[in-house]
Amino acid sequence: MTAPRHDLPEADAFTRAYWEAAAGGRLLLRRCGACGRAHHYPREFCPHCWSEDVTWETASGLATLYTWSVVHRNDLPPFRDRTPYVAAVVDLAEGPRMMTELVGADRDRLRAGARLRVAFRDGVPVFRPGDG
Numbered sequence: 001m002t003a004p005r006h007d008l009p010e011a012d013a014f015t016r017a018y019w020e021a022a023a024g025g026r027l028l029l030r031r032c033g034a035c036g037r038a039h040h041y042p043r044e045f046c047p048h049c050w051s052e053d054v055t056w057e058t059a060s061g062l063a064t065l066y067t068w069s070v071v072h073r074n075d076l077p078p079f080r081d082r083t084p085y086v087a088a089v090v091d092l093a094e095g096p097r098m099m100t101e102l103v104g105a106d107r108d109r110l111r112a113g114a115r116l117r118v119a120f121r122d123g124v125p126v127f128r129p130g131d132g
């Protein structure tokens, strides 16, 4: 029996587009046609103005590091095999703030505002240092 994974949500009809894009290496955002703002995680209405005139768009994948913390213990699979890891909040270039994981970074040299680029691990968006 395969152990349950706690890093992969069950996709419903609405979020399936997001996870299918992620599996193909694209990060999707939702953009509001009424106020023009983007948001993440995906919702069926705009969290800024409540409009339902919201559509998918592909994000640039560029972000800056807002804050982070090093997680030394997490008993939920698969996280327990990854500790210590860097849980991060990043500001996407399009504006939304996103909870994610930072990979491939020197944990002792992280700084707020560091440039990041999206990467995908098992179809889940994570971020790594770099803007190239």
Ligand SMILES: [Zn+2]
Pocket: 032, 033, 034, 035, 036, 037, 046, 047, 048, 049, 050, 051
């Ligand atoms: Zn809006």
